[in-house]
Amino acid sequence: QKEVEQDPGPLSVPEGAIVSLNCTYSNSAFQYFMWYRQYSRKGPELLMYTYSSGNKEDGRFTAQVDKSSKYISLFIRDSQPSDSATYLCAMTLYGNNRLAFGKGNQVVVIP
């Protein structure tokens, strides 16, 4: 079983819709959870960063972590065409710089 599972299937939504992305993981010791956004022909950049369980909101973006279920989510409200990108989840242990990445979800927001 891979450490982090993320369904890579492309997701197309109309502008203004809510985008819901998620990842599951197997290592219960993971404590730091991140979402990276990668535009075409660019490197990934950090979008959201959460520690342990709970929710974190930043503008139209909400990250949720449920450690009991080993499940993390990213929600994008009022999606815009500029949100079209690949979103990768990543996580790591306390005191460790090595990140375990999901495969990434390609999101297309249609105007």
Added chain:
Amino acid sequence: DADVTQTPRNRITKTGKRIMLECSQTKGHDRMYWYRQDPGLGLRLIYYSFDVKDINKGEISDGYSVSRQAQAKFSLSLESAIPNQTALYFCATSGRRTEPGYNEQFFGPGTRLTVL
């Protein structure tokens, strides 16, 4: 100017050739990483270095080698390139454990490598 730069941005080469990809950073970070990204496989760690004298293998190091020439420079070499090394390669950096947000990795723009 970009904090993490990679050269070249694109490279086409032939099977058996030796290739070097270079990464430079101005973030002052000690820790540097090389990843490859393939469609459907995500990002996979090739090598990482926590300081100039420290080099560690990642999950897919076979066929690759690295050199940490200075704190700011980390090079990836393919000694004898083969077609299945065709991929997008990323360099990344991160701060020390004592620095706030040290888990965050900052990525370069990538090098698209094609091995014919």
